[in-house]
Amino acid sequence: MDRNKGKQLLLDFLFLLAGAAVYAAGVNAFTAPNNIAAGGVTGVATMLNYVFGTPIGLVVFLINVPIVVWAVLEIGYKLVAKTMVAIVLSSVLIDLFSHFIPAYRGDPILVALFAGVCEGVGLSLTFIRGATTGGTDMVARLLGRRLPHLSMGKLMLAVDGLVVVASAFVFGSVENAMYACIVIFVSTRLIDAILYGTDVGTGKLYFVMSPKVRQMGERIIGEMDRTVTYLDSKGGYSGDAGETMLCVVRRFEVYRLQQIIREEDKDAFVIVGEAGEITGEGFRPMHSDDKSLKELVQALRDKGKKP
Numbered sequence: 001m002d003r004n005k006g007k008q009l010l011l012d013f014l015f016l017l018a019g020a021a022v023y024a025a026g027v028n029a030f031t032a033p034n035n036i037a038a039g040g041v042t043g044v045a046t047m048l049n050y051v052f053g054t055p056i057g058l059v060v061f062l063i064n065v066p067i068v069v070w071a072v073l074e075i076g077y078k079l080v081a082k083t084m085v086a087i088v089l090s091s092v093l094i095d096l097f098s099h100f101i102p103a104y105r106g107d108p109i110l111v112a113l114f115a116g117v118c119e120g121v122g123l124s125l126t127f128i129r130g131a132t133t134g135g136t137d138m139v140a141r142l143l144g145r146r147l148p149h150l151s152m153g154k155l156m157l158a159v160d161g162l163v164v165v166a167s168a169f170v171f172g173s174v175e176n177a178m179y180a181c182i183v184i185f186v187s188t189r190l191i192d193a194i195l196y197g198t199d200v201g202t203g204k205l206y207f208v209m210s211p212k213v214r215q216m217g218e219r220i221i222g223e224m225d226r227t228v229t230y231l232d233s234k235g236g237y238s239g240d241a242g243e244t245m246l247c248v249v250r251r252f253e254v255y256r257l258q259q260i261i262r263e264e265d266k267d268a269f270v271i272v273g274e275a276g277e278i279t280g281e282g283f284r285p286m287h288s289d290d291k292s293l294k295e296l297v298q299a300l301r302d303k304g305k306k307p
Helices: 005-030 041-053 055-073 081-097 106-130 137-144 152-170 174-196 213-224 251-264 286-306
Strands: 202-207 229-234 241-249 267-275
Touching: 005 081, 005 106, 041 055, 041 081, 041 137, 041 152, 055 081, 055 137, 081 202, 106 174, 137 152, 152 174, 202 213, 202 251, 213 229, 213 241, 213 251
Parallel strands: none
Antiparallel strands: 202 241, 202 267, 229 241
16 A cells, blocks of 8 residues: 555545544534434434434444445445445444434524534535445435436435434424424535535536546546536647547536546646536436426427528
């Protein structure tokens, strides 16, 4: 193992550890003591803790085991290795912190807001290093491969929505479910702000100009399960012919793509833009209703051209 790779692995572990610690602190200080199940596997574990007294972290780990096995069989262990580490760290720290993190049971609005901040910061630190915490993100990604007509956003919303609705019955409180929605909203907005700045969309669009775009593309396809497009280009100043690589990725994949580009060519010229809507393989496919709308617009245009 070379020195640079060892440094990257250390950074991966430190970021995942910090993310898991912040996330675990939010669970123990805000959501669990106040019976708020803000979606995902942790929400399910929080409800089971309320009903049966089972440890939240242990249940999170056990629920994620079959999800990880499914992911390994579906997309390979290399793409979920960091996620497995993140799951173990967050599960252990949730149960460890439960023994000494004080619970806050004050203003429920403050509980929801600060829970959202902790979840957003914790998940952002995890996403930055190209991992997820399993659960909703992983299930949505895997279901998306089986149900390509549904977007990842809709699948994640559906899974989280089911957990939030179930929490209203388990805790016997509609208000608690509403607070869970606030947690989800705050954490989602914070994740986008940390990873993207203030611009929010469904992904990032990359144009990469380098003599090594082919090497980059091979790694992106093999290591990220994403595809790329090579465009013929010509330098305006030098007049030299070359290739430009085009690639679109989701928010948790941004760091990994940037890492591959830097490792192959630290002097690559890179343009990053916001992809407000991405349709096609691996993202949201073109729906039949979208096509119908386009056909209707075209029909109206053709009608307007007639004398």
